[in-house]
Amino acid sequence: MLNAVQVAKNFVESALHHSKDLVIGNGPQGPFDHLFRLRCPPYNIGSQQRFNPDSLFLYAVTDSRMNKRWGHSIEDAVKAAIEGGATIVQLREKDIESRAFLEAAKACMDICKSSGVPLLINDRVDIALACNADGVHVGQSDISAREVRKLLGPGKIIGVSCKTPAQAEQAWRDGADYLGCGGVFPTTTKANNPTLGFEGLKAVCLASKLPVVAIGGINATNAGSVMELGLPNLKGVAVVSALFDRECVSTETRNLRSILTSVRCLA
Numbered sequence: 001m002l003n004a005v006q007v008a009k010n011f012v013e014s015a016l017h018h019s020k021d022l023v024i025g026n027g028p029q030g031p032f033d034h035l036f037r038l039r040c041p042p043y044n045i046g047s048q049q050r051f052n053p054d055s056l057f058l059y060a061v062t063d064s065r066m067n068k069r070w071g072h073s074i075e076d077a078v079k080a081a082i083e084g085g086a087t088i089v090q091l092r093e094k095d096i097e098s099r100a101f102l103e104a105a106k107a108c109m110d111i112c113k114s115s116g117v118p119l120l121i122n123d124r125v126d127i128a129l130a131c132n133a134d135g136v137h138v139g140q141s142d143i144s145a146r147e148v149r150k151l152l153g154p155g156k157i158i159g160v161s162c163k164t165p166a167q168a169e170q171a172w173r174d175g176a177d178y179l180g181c182g183g184v185f186p187t188t189t190k191a192n193n194p195t196l197g198f199e200g201l202k203a204v205c206l207a208s209k210l211p212v213v214a215i216g217g218i219n220a221t222n223a224g225s226v227m228e229l230g231l232p233n234l235k236g237v238a239v240v241s242a243l244f245d246r247e248c249v250s251t252e253t254r255n256l257r258s259i260l261t262s263v264r265c266l267a
């Protein structure tokens with residue numbers, strides 16, 4: 001019951017937020033801006049057009065070390081993930097020089113654009129701007145979503161890593177489009193990453209006014225159990241090693257996609 005009230009409250013608050021620019025009449029306050037605090041910069045204007053939360057269904061996040069291990073270029077890995085059914089891609093390249101990163105990002109943009117799959121860049125707003133990526137994903141110790149929004153403008157997608165309801169609330173206020181929440185399971189891909197488990201994921205999903213993608217240790221064995229939780233706002237899973245630390249990225253992605261699709265069909 002409490003969960004239902006929380007979700008309903010989030011829904012109403014979101015509706016107010018999204019309708020903040022609908023002004024009827026000439027008064028100082030639009031009819032929807034009841035608290036005089038909604039009309040901050042129009043960060044979320046047009047979000048419906050630029051970002052479809054369903055694209056979070058199977059979120060492929062690259063890793064340069066894994067690609068190197070298997071002799072895959074970033075472009076080939078991204079192409080294979082899209083062939084297998086990834087619905088959004090993030091370039092998370094921690095060990096690459098900026099010039100090489102930008103070249104790879106431009107090539108990946110061409111691949112993603114021609115497939116209609118959004119491409120986001122992890123952390124590097126400069127690379128995102130230079131290759132005209134669809135957006136950026138930032139963590140809690142990176143520059144804030146509010147600052148990223150100022151740099152990217154209203155037309156781009158911004159994701160924020162959140163581990164608590166308070167962080168989820170702040171990301172929404174800062175104009176983010178979605179949350180990445182984890183680690184749902186232990187992971188070796190990101191060092192010293194706290195594991196939240198299903199309870200931590202549930203707390204963030206219930207509190208969030210934004211769509212959420214689960215991350216951390218998700219693979220073909222456990223992805224179904226994450227989506228079967230049926231949590232409000234949970235739109236999909238983000239995966240690194242179970243897609244990219246493998247010989248055949250397209251096969252792994254196809255397999256995971258079919259698992260997720262079968263859970264969705266049962267829901």
Ligand SMILES: Cc1ncc(COP(=O)(O)OP(=O)(O)O)c(N)n1
Nearest residue numbers: 122137138139140161180181215238
């Ligand atoms: C979808 C998604 N969720 C969470 C993260 C983690 O981002 P961050 O906290 O910035 O950590 P690093 O990726 O920089 O190690 C993510 N990248 N994507």
Ligand SMILES: Cc1nc(C(=O)O)sc1CCOP(=O)(O)O
Nearest residue numbers: 182183187189216217239240241
């Ligand atoms: C990049 C990242 N962020 C996390 C978070 O909890 O915010 S977990 C993680 C690594 C996910 O890799 P894998 O799918 O190989 O476990």
